[in-house]
Amino acid sequence: MTNIKDLAKMAGVSVTTVSRVLNNHPYVSEEKKNAVLEAVKVSNYHKNINAVHLSTGKTLLMGVVLPFSDHPYFGLLLKGIAKQALEYNYKLVLFQTDYMESRELEALQMLQQKQIDSLIICSRTCDLSTIEEHLPFGPIVLCENIKGNEVSTTFVNHYNIFVEALEYLYRKGHNKIGYCIGRRSGTNSHEREMAYRDFVKKYNLLYKPDYTLDECFYFEDGDKVIKQIQEMDAPPTALLVTSDQVAAGIVTCCKNRLISIPDELAIIGFDNQPIAKMMNITTIEIPLEDMGKNLFLQAVNGDLSNEELPAKLIERGTV
Amino acid sequence: MTNIKDLAKMAGVSVTTVSRVLNNHPYVSEEKKNAVLEAVKVSNYHKNINAVHLSTGKTLLMGVVLPFSDHPYFGLLLKGIAKQALEYNYKLVLFQTDYMESRELEALQMLQQKQIDSLIICSRTCDLSTIEEHLPFGPIVLCENIKGNEVSTTFVNHYNIFVEALEYLYRKGHNKIGYCIGRRSGTNSHEREMAYRDFVKKYNLLYKPDYTLDECFYFEDGDKVIKQIQEMDAPPTALLVTSDQVAAGIVTCCKNRLISIPDELAIIGFDNQPIAKMMNITTIEIPLEDMGKNLFLQAVNGDLSNEELPAKLIERGTV
DNA sequence: ATTTGACATGGAACGCATTTCATAACTTAC
């Protein structure tokens, strides 16, 4: 393999000059520049990027930690990140964790070892303190409502949104409202639980633990949800479903079972994904792509900020 | 930042010995080993992985080229790849191309520059010759039916599967059969077109160009398909839909419009994704995860092979 | 005529871990 030294020899210049040509630095005569470019061509030279990385201490790689890459929520987030990455000439290294802490640690370790310049954590299992420990090694940004002065974050206010959605359902006459989430742990789920409890207290409703349905991630989990609520003595008349995918699954399942929506069961989805529009599902729009973009920008720039993006209710036919 | 030289000084040994300890090489006395480990601990040392990369010429990074990361087809493929990657301690660098050749070239260039050890191309736009040009720089594997002696491939035989599905529909009484694909170019689409043309010829049917519906990728494209076939003079009575997502969208759309399935329109999906099971859609099972695994193995090992995996028809309620 | 700044070029240090080679002590084998 040709290296920069060989090029220098071939072109009859110093390695410094070669480097200058290769990186478009000024102060190189046309003559020598051409000689170098000619040498590059005839030798089919390509930089050993690892040497560049070692030398510069940067890799133009950004890590992205997410539990599932085949989920539309993260798919959209990733899309936003990827768009910005393209513009900044960054590449993404994906860490699909399945919510396993060990995988998250791998990502943090790569940051420590300088294999990635910065890290976006879309959803985490590990402690916040673990993340903070790794901050000296490079920017880490999170996608959750934390306003510390340590880590950068981009998020929507799930507490407020949840309250808004619950109030909306209440105004529509519902007082038995359930909600579906992914996993129980995680900042978002806690926010939602708080919102739900506060809502229940405010209107003096009965708090029913089984109105909280967890492990709802995919379209096909809709089936499970319907089964579960049908087994209840007093099933909810409305569901807040924190993913349009699952909401779509629920709606489909209801159609199959001839459960009338919204009369027998009202549904509010989350994200405003294409499927929600197509199936005319009332949903909370979450600007996932924008969030992705913002996360990326925070990560490249490395400046500390906590940014809240707006979400809004989109009224359609399932409430 | 501490480096290996500092460690050596701290532990009172040579850098070689430090390296040996760090990489679990034999021939180091317990005593010195402990001294080194102690030094690692007190200095919170972490390898500069870029130096390792430069030195070893390997990065334990594998590139994965795919058009969309938010599509279940590629999601499942990626899942299989990721599983194996984990086992082999490889990380994945994702190249989401949106079918843009320039993005594919970026991936090839990273291979050339040694930033990735090998490359899996799940779907491509660029010429085969372009890929072959880059083979000297590292293993490249493809996910399409090519049996050259240059590039490794893992694939299903889309020609055979398509014929099988068409024959199945024919036996069920259909002779006006349409099919939905993603893009028109690409090896898979060509295979399918060949199969379709051969089928039409075999049974002396009329070849109708508008029975081929392209640009069908997502659930929401189902709407478009139904609109298109309803505008035809003699709409097909059966559709082969090369993605369960789209098939699910079509089925949903038909339910909304009270088009009876399979009586008025029969549907065969592809992939056998969870959504197909849930919606009881007849489909062709494609072992996407296994394909992903296989692709990874071919890429790490770098040995040349062309492997066909089996697909099979799963009879459900949409035919 | 002299100082100053722009332009051009190269030597050498730097980033850091791996690995080959050389050396030496100590066993085991015949």
Added chain:
DNA sequence: GTAAGTTATGAAATGCGTTCCATGTCAAAT
């Protein structure tokens, strides 16, 4: 008792590009 192998250790070379610093030329400014 000597050859052969095992264990232990370190110096130095290797992988390769970037960049600081020094040096030199030439034109413009004073």
